[in-house]
Amino acid sequence: MSEEAEIESDIGKIYRILSLRKCPLSQRVSLYTRGIIPGKEIRLRQISPLGDPLIVEINQQTFAINRDMWSCFDLEECRS
Amino acid sequence: MSSKEIRVGIIGNPNVGKTYLFNRLTACESCVGNWSGVTQTACKAKSKQGGHYEVLDFPGCHAIREYKPDIAHQDSVHDLEQQIDNNQIDVWLNVIDIEHLEKQLYLTVQLLEAKQRVIVVLNRIDRLPAISKNIDIQQLGKFLNTPIVKVSAKLGLGIRALQSTIEDHLNVEQQKHDHYPVQYHASIERLLTKTETQLGHQATRFSAWSALIASDYSEKPPAWHFEPAIAERMHPQHLMTDEMTLTRFEIIQRWMHHVVTKKAATRQHADKHWDHWFLHKWLGLPLFFSMMLLVFWISMGVGQLLQGVVEPLLRMLVIDVPGLLCRDFAVPQVMALLITQGIGLSIMTALSFFPILYVMFLALHTLEESGYMTRAAVVMDRLMRWCHLPGESLVALVLGLGCNVPGILATRHIPNHNDKVVTALMMPFMSCGARLTIFAVFSSVFFPQHAAVVLFILYVLGISIAVFTGILARYTGLVQATNAETYLLELPAYQWPSLTVGLRQAYQRSQRFVMNAFAIILPVCCILALCNHIDIQGNFLQIPGDQSIIASIGKGLGVLFAPIGLTAEHWPLIVSLLMGLLAKEVVISTLSIFYMQMTDPLQQTVGTLATLWQSNLAEALENAQRWYAYFLPFIQTETPNWALYFNQQHISPQAVMGYLIFTLLYFPCVSTLYATARQVGWRWAGFSVLWSTLVAYLCAFTYQMVVQIPLPLYDALWLISLGGLCYAVATGLKWFIRSKKAESAPPQVAP
Ligand SMILES: Nc1nc2c(ncn2[C@@H]2O[C@H](COP(=O)(O)OP(=O)(O)OP(=O)(O)O)[C@@H](O)[C@H]2O)c(=O)[nH]1
Ligand SMILES: [Mg+2]
Numbered sequence: 001m002s003e004e005a006e007i008e009s010d011i012g013k014i015y016r017i018l019s020l021r022k023c024p025l026s027q028r029v030s031l032y033t034r035g036i037i038p039g040k041e042i043r044l045r046q047i048s049p050l051g052d053p054l055i056v057e058i059n060q061q062t063f064a065i066n067r068d069m070w071s072c073f074d075l076e077e078c079r080s
Numbered sequence: 081m082s083s084k085e086i087r088v089g090i091i092g093n094p095n096v097g098k099t100y101l102f103n104r105l106t107a108c109e110s111c112v113g114n115w116s117g118v119t120q121t122a123c124k125a126k127s128k129q130g131g132h133y134e135v136l137d138f139p140g141c142h143a144i145r146e147y148k149p150d151i152a153h154q155d156s157v158h159d160l161e162q163q164i165d166n167n168q169i170d171v172w173l174n175v176i177d178i179e180h181l182e183k184q185l186y187l188t189v190q191l192l193e194a195k196q197r198v199i200v201v202l203n204r205i206d207r208l209p210a211i212s213k214n215i216d217i218q219q220l221g222k223f224l225n226t227p228i229v230k231v232s233a234k235l236g237l238g239i240r241a242l243q244s245t246i247e248d249h250l251n252v253e254q255q256k257h258d259h260y261p262v263q264y265h266a267s268i269e270r271l272l273t274k275t276e277t278q279l280g281h282q283a284t285r286f287s288a289w290s291a292l293i294a295s296d297y298s299e300k301p302p303a304w305h306f307e308p309a310i311a312e313r314m315h316p317q318h319l320m321t322d323e324m325t326l327t328r329f330e331i332i333q334r335w336m337h338h339v340v341t342k343k344a345a346t347r348q349h350a351d352k353h354w355d356h357w358f359l360h361k362w363l364g365l366p367l368f369f370s371m372m373l374l375v376f377w378i379s380m381g382v383g384q385l386l387q388g389v390v391e392p393l394l395r396m397l398v399i400d401v402p403g404l405l406c407r408d409f410a411v412p413q414v415m416a417l418l419i420t421q422g423i424g425l426s427i428m429t430a431l432s433f434f435p436i437l438y439v440m441f442l443a444l445h446t447l448e449e450s451g452y453m454t455r456a457a458v459v460m461d462r463l464m465r466w467c468h469l470p471g472e473s474l475v476a477l478v479l480g481l482g483c484n485v486p487g488i489l490a491t492r493h494i495p496n497h498n499d500k501v502v503t504a505l506m507m508p509f510m511s512c513g514a515r516l517t518i519f520a521v522f523s524s525v526f527f528p529q530h531a532a533v534v535l536f537i538l539y540v541l542g543i544s545i546a547v548f549t550g551i552l553a554r555y556t557g558l559v560q561a562t563n564a565e566t567y568l569l570e571l572p573a574y575q576w577p578s579l580t581v582g583l584r585q586a587y588q589r590s591q592r593f594v595m596n597a598f599a600i601i602l603p604v605c606c607i608l609a610l611c612n613h614i615d616i617q618g619n620f621l622q623i624p625g626d627q628s629i630i631a632s633i634g635k636g637l638g639v640l641f642a643p644i645g646l647t648a649e650h651w652p653l654i655v656s657l658l659m660g661l662l663a664k665e666v667v668i669s670t671l672s673i674f675y676m677q678m679t680d681p682l683q684q685t686v687g688t689l690a691t692l693w694q695s696n697l698a699e700a701l702e703n704a705q706r707w708y709a710y711f712l713p714f715i716q717t718e719t720p721n722w723a724l725y726f727n728q729q730h731i732s733p734q735a736v737m738g739y740l741i742f743t744l745l746y747f748p749c750v751s752t753l754y755a756t757a758r759q760v761g762w763r764w765a766g767f768s769v770l771w772s773t774l775v776a777y778l779c780a781f782t783y784q785m786v787v788q789i790p791l792p793l794y795d796a797l798w799l800i801s802l803g804g805l806c807y808a809v810a811t812g813l814k815w816f817i818r819s820k821k822a823e824s825a826p827p828q829v830a831p
Contacts, residue, residue: 021317025296030568032325033142035183046355049364050462053567055355061180062351064458066567 007047007054007067014043015075023072035059041078044070086133086250087124089163091191092175093184094140095572097203100233101175102137105243109588112581113448114572115475116140120489122159129243133250136169144190145290164194165287171197171249173242178202178230179211179573181340185332186325188224192261194286198226199245206232214341223335224261234578260285262331264324267309293321354574358452364459371452373536375443380520380535381711383436388703388710391432396696398424404689413620417613421673422606429605429669430598434590436520437513440482442586449577453478458569467550470494470567473503477546480510481539483593484748487512488755498559501760502550505559508748508772509546511539514597514664518743521668526733534740542744545775556814596751597665604659604666608673624674630655644742644780645735653731653739663749734787738780745776778802 017038020028036042036058045062046055053064088105090098094116103110106125111118117140124136138160145161163169172191176184181202191198202217221228229245231238263269275288295302296319304310304320314323358367399420406416447453453475460474472494480487484507491500491507511519519538523531553559611630613621621628626635634651641647641654652674660667747753747769757765785798 019317025319025321027568029321029325030142032322032329033183033186034568034570035180035186035329037326037329045352046359047361048359048458048461049361050459052462052465053458053569055359055458055571059180059183062355062571064461064567064569064571066461069567 003067004051007044007070010044011046012044014041014078015073016041016078018074018076020073022074023069027069027072034063035061036063042073042075086170087136087168088127088133088171088173088246088250089136089138089169090173090175091138091160091187092140092201093142093177093180093187095570096140096175096177096184097233098140098175099137101173101201101203101231102135104233104236104239105135109584110137111585111589113445113453114451114575114577115448115454116570116572117472118448127243129247133170133246138163141187143187144194145293164191164196167196169196171199171246173201173246174198175201175203175233178204178213178215179207181215182332182336185224185335186328188226189261189328189332190286192224192226193289195284197249198224199242199249200224200226200228201242202228202230203233205230205237206235212342216339216341220335220339223339234581262328264327265313267307267313268320268323268327271304271307271310289324293324296321351571351574355455355571358455359458368456368459371447371456375440375447376516376535376539377532377711379436379440379443380516380532383439384520385703385707385710386435386439387432388706389700390435391428392696392699392703394428394431396692398427400692400696401689404692414610414613417609418606421609423602425609425669425673426598426602426605429665429672430594430601432668433513433517433597433665434594436517437482437590437593438586440513440516441589442582444478444482445582445585446577449575449582451572451574454569454571458571461567463547464550467502467506467547468554469499469502469550470496473499473506476503477506477510480507480512482589483512483514484508484510484752485755488752488759491759497760501559501764502553504756504760504764505553505768505771506546506550507756508752508768509542509549509745509775511542511744512664512748513593514667515743515748518664518667519740522736522740526736538740538744541741541779545745545779549771549775552810556810557817558813597663600663601666601669604662605669605673608659608670612673630674633658643784644777645732645738645784650731650735657739657742657746660743661747661749663751664743667743734784737787738784741783742776742780745772745779747772 017036017040019038020031020036023031031037040058043057044054045057048055048064053066054070056063056065056070090102092098095114095118099110099112099119102108102123102125103112105127107128108123108125110123119137119139122136122138124134127133127135141160144164174188174191176188188198188200200220202215208215217228217230227245227249229238229242231242233239264272271292272285272288275291276283276285279287279291292302292304314320318326357363360367402424403416403420405411406419411419447456456478457472457474461470464470464474473491476487476490476494478487479490487507487510488504491503494500494503516535519535520531523534527534608630612624612628614629615621615627616629616632624631631651634655635648637654637658638646638648638651641650641657646653652671655674656667656670659670753765753769756768782798782802
């Protein structure tokens with residue numbers, strides 16, 4: 001499956017963040033301090049008009065993150 | 081209480097309502113908006129209550145020492161950290177949005193660890209019913225060991241209680257205690273104590289923590305990496321930063337289990353619904369452009385309507401009546417000239433911006449407050465990535481559409497310096513409010529049928545050139561792109577904007593703009609009026625014209641401007657372009673001085689006070705009755721009297737278009753130059769002046785070439801060769817920059 005189709009198929013799914021190890025430290029810290037920490041549920045809600053960034057929902061809050069960051073997350077699917 | 085000024089600091093995550101609270105506690109009216117990063121620098125003011133303490137509003141931050149400590153761009157956070165390190169704030173009001181308690185308590189914990197006196201302010205309690213959460217405040221207070229006050233800064237609820245809590249807190253001597261809300265693992269606690277002792281007697285547990293996490297960024301591992309007790313505790317891929325941050329969150333989450341009893345997400349559903357459309361794959365971009373068009377259409381319509389009603393009355397008050405009095409009291413001519421054409425005209429010019437700016441700021445405020453502005457940054461992000469810029473750049477650029485100066489100042493929110501430089505280089509091409517006035521006047525005279533279309537085309541041209549500049553800067557390697565681009569933007573919840581706050585904020589912004597503009601316009605108007613009435617020999621001219629000093633300068637420069645369609649006979653337009661370097665607000669006033677005095681020279685002020693009143697009032701009423709005309713793009717909008725002097729004999733529409741293109745693209749004004757230099761340095765500011773002026777000249781010239789010579793083949797050839805020339809220059813520049821960089825790079829060491 002292409003990367004595009006893979007992300008499209010993720011829309012609406014709910015994942016649990018296992019770790020953010022793959023993100024560089026400074027990025028990790030900014031994720032942590034915004035409440036994005038391992039154990040939280042994350043849901044890919046939408047893809048913005050030009051394909052990037054992605055709109056995600058964590059802790060009942062909406063964030064826009066780029067695809068690179070999304071691919072840094074270590075995720076485990078919980079439910080659709 | 082001591083004689084030293086008592087300082088109360090407001091701190092909290094971005095967009096939680098700190099500035100709303102600041103405005104409630106003081107008599108200030110600082111800018112608020114529903115997006116992160118509205119407040120860029122700390123503001124301070126005396127408290128309303130007797131004014132015996134000072135309140136400071138700090139820019140929002142998620143944590144203290146969030147990033148590498150040596151990153152210079154985090155200057156606002158650095159400011160804040162210094163205040164904490166030096167204990168300069170007597171009490172902190174830590175504002176927390178009640179909807180997102182958990183993540184925001186992180187900063188509270190950090191403040192308590194840094195031994196600061198904190199009052200937790202739970203804001204947005206008006207939202208409690210909607211989010212159906214029960215928060216046990218007493219329990220939270222016990223965990224944190226701090227006073228907690230519930231407020232709604234927006235509605236003004238709980239402010240009294242907060243004020244008395246601040247008073248009480250300031251009156252109580254701070255108890256020395258060693259209670260910290262978070263206890264780390266025993267091995268890490270030991271390490272903290274050890275580091276604290278190593279740092280000397282001034283050190284605190286917080287400074288020990290700072291030193292420990294700073295070592296995470298250093299190349300070589302610190303000694304404790306090899307301590308077995310810590311190594312055993314820590315996850316192999318975790319650093320001290322991860323360990324400590326996650327421990328804090330673990331404890332906060334434990335508190336939350338006791339404090340928050342009922343949860344339901346209701347708001348998300350509404351937000352999701354709106355986001356579905358505003359961030360829609362196909363509709364997102366058209367909606368963005370329609371929104372922008374709507375803002376400009378409404379501001380132009382309502383703004384010009386107000387202008388049409390107010391201007392005749394204002395003209396009577398500041399020009400006609402003083403002129404009449406000067407005539408009746410036989411005031412010397414030079415004096416009369418300065419009173420009417422200097423002071424009077426400058427007041428009128430400065431105030432005539434007010435309606436358009438006011439409505440434009442109100443419309444922009446509505447977009448910001450509703451939460452759409454951040455979505456706009458998201459929609460445009462990918463587009464901005466072509467120039468390797470973050471979405472924040474777009475927010476700065478959109479602000480630049482109001483006035484380039486705040487736009488440039490907003491670039492300080494962009495984390496990377498190079499991105500800041502590129503945004504600053506793009507900024508002069510964003511057509512500001514002052515240029516809008518010029519376009520509006522000219523397009524209503526020369527293109528009455530298509531005024532709105534001309535305006536739209538000019539805006540789009542400006543934006544396209546800005547994007548082109550961004551791409552070119554990156555392509556040539558003039559400003560290097562950053563590799564790891566992090567994009568993490570919090571989308572604020574949608575909300576209905578408050579009309580009263582919007583009206584007040586728009587008034588503040590436009591009033592500030594008009595006052596600043598007036599300070600420049602007044603001397604310019606006085607000097608111009610004199611130069612326009614004095615010839616090279618120093619004689620006073622009754623009717624200004626070809627003989628005046630200014631006319632001679634303008635005519636002399638005619639040769640330079642001939643390729644863009646302006647010849648010596650258009651000297652007033654050429655002079656207005658030069659004056660526009662001071663401020664674009666001056667362009668119209670310059671033209672009004674020249675042309676009004678040509679059509680309605682000073683000595684022609686006739687009539688009595690009664691007739692003046694009657695005629696001006698009639699004009700204002702007539703304009704009010706034709707209110708609908710201002711909203712229809714194809715009906716002629718009201719134009720100033722002097723502008724009617726322009727006619728096809730004096731200047732052709734093609735030359736006007738050349739003039740407008742040049743005005744759109746050449747460097748905006750000295751204030752923008754200064755702001756650019758402050759943000760990115762004088763070298764880039766100088767480059768920006770040269771680049772924008774060159775682009776303006778080339779574009780206006782190209783337009784003339786294409787229009788004057790109606791041969792499609794010739795035009796196509798010209799455009800292709802110009803494109804080719806640009807490409808060749810860009811490639812040459814790219815090659816030159818690369819070779820320069822290669823030269824300055826350290827030589828490779830042979831293996
Ligand atoms: N419902 C509700 N909204 C509020 C309240 N206080 C502030 N807001 C909203 O919160 C948003 C942000 O307000 P600001 O005062 O600009 O926030 P700030 O914390 O100063 O933001 P930055 O300067 O960007 O860090 C505004 O859109 C307000 O409408 C409140 O008590 N109730
Ligand atoms: Mg603020």
